[in-house]
Amino acid sequence: xxxxxxxxxxxxxxxxxxxxxxxxxxxxxxxxxxxxxxxxxxxxxxxxxxxxxxxxxxxxxxxxxxxxxxxxxxxxxxxxxxxxxxxxxxxxxxxxxxxxxxxxxxxxxxxxxxxxxxxxxxxxxxxxxxxxxxxxxxxxxxxxxxxxxxxxxxxxxxxxxxxxx
Numbered sequence: 001x002x003x004x005x006x007x008x009x010x011x012x013x014x015x016x017x018x019x020x021x022x023x024x025x026x027x028x029x030x031x032x033x034x035x036x037x038x039x040x041x042x043x044x045x046x047x048x049x050x051x052x053x054x055x056x057x058x059x060x061x062x063x064x065x066x067x068x069x070x071x072x073x074x075x076x077x078x079x080x081x082x083x084x085x086x087x088x089x090x091x092x093x094x095x096x097x098x099x100x101x102x103x104x105x106x107x108x109x110x111x112x113x114x115x116x117x118x119x120x121x122x123x124x125x126x127x128x129x130x131x132x133x134x135x136x137x138x139x140x141x142x143x144x145x146x147x148x149x150x151x152x153x154x155x156x157x158x159x160x161x162x163x164x165x
Contacts, residue, residue: 024049024056025162029079029091032158035146036064037112041157043142051134051164056118060142060157063108069144071099071116073123077139082156087148091159092139097124114142120164137163 025045032040039062047055060069078093099105099116108114122129123138132138142157 022046025160028077028159028161029089029141030158033088033155035062035144035155036148036153037062041142041144041155043140043157043160045140045160045162049162049165051120051132054120056120056162058116058118058140058142058160060108060114060144061112063112063114063142063144063157064146065110065112066107067112067144067146068105068107069114069142070105071114072141072143073097073099073118073125074139075125075136077159077161082154085151086154086156088154088156090143090156091141095126097126097129099124108144114144132164134164137161 023044023046027044032042034040041060041063043058043060046057046059049056058071063069072092074092074094074096076092076094078090080090080093082088082090104116106114120132123132140160140162144155146153146155
């Protein structure tokens with residue numbers, strides 16, 4: 001099955017249904033810097049923005065196939081250029097959490113996607129985990145590895161902002 005997002009199909013889910021619901025939140029810091037595929041990486045949130053549902057999936061797309069991605073979370077929005085040799089903009093700031101659990105850092109699929117079901121009861125923040133609360137806005141972004149002209153050139157997607165209710 002394919003889920004349709006605002007700019008077309010965003011995920012083939014196969015047997016296991018990974019996403020429930022339509023896109024939630026807003027994209028910001030858009031467009032991101034173009035990667036080696038010729039397009040910018042994107043991130044969108046799907047499912048529900050209701051904290052009680054605990055049903056939020058983060059879908060990174062338009063990534064180079066097989067590139068490793070690290071999803072990031074923060075309560076703070078920012079716009080900071082990544083240091084060289086990276087390209088792109090860090091769209092989150094403040095205390096940044098990294099999804100580093102088993103299976104959370106993974107390569108993108110052949111069609112350039114990474115999907116992560118976010119546990120809203122354990123959002124990484126700095127070196128700890130916090131429970132999201134209704135009324136909080138969380139920002140998400142994916143940092144990923146890319147190779148441009150034979151050189152490692154890390155990049156980042158745009159940002160996704162989700163107000164929990």
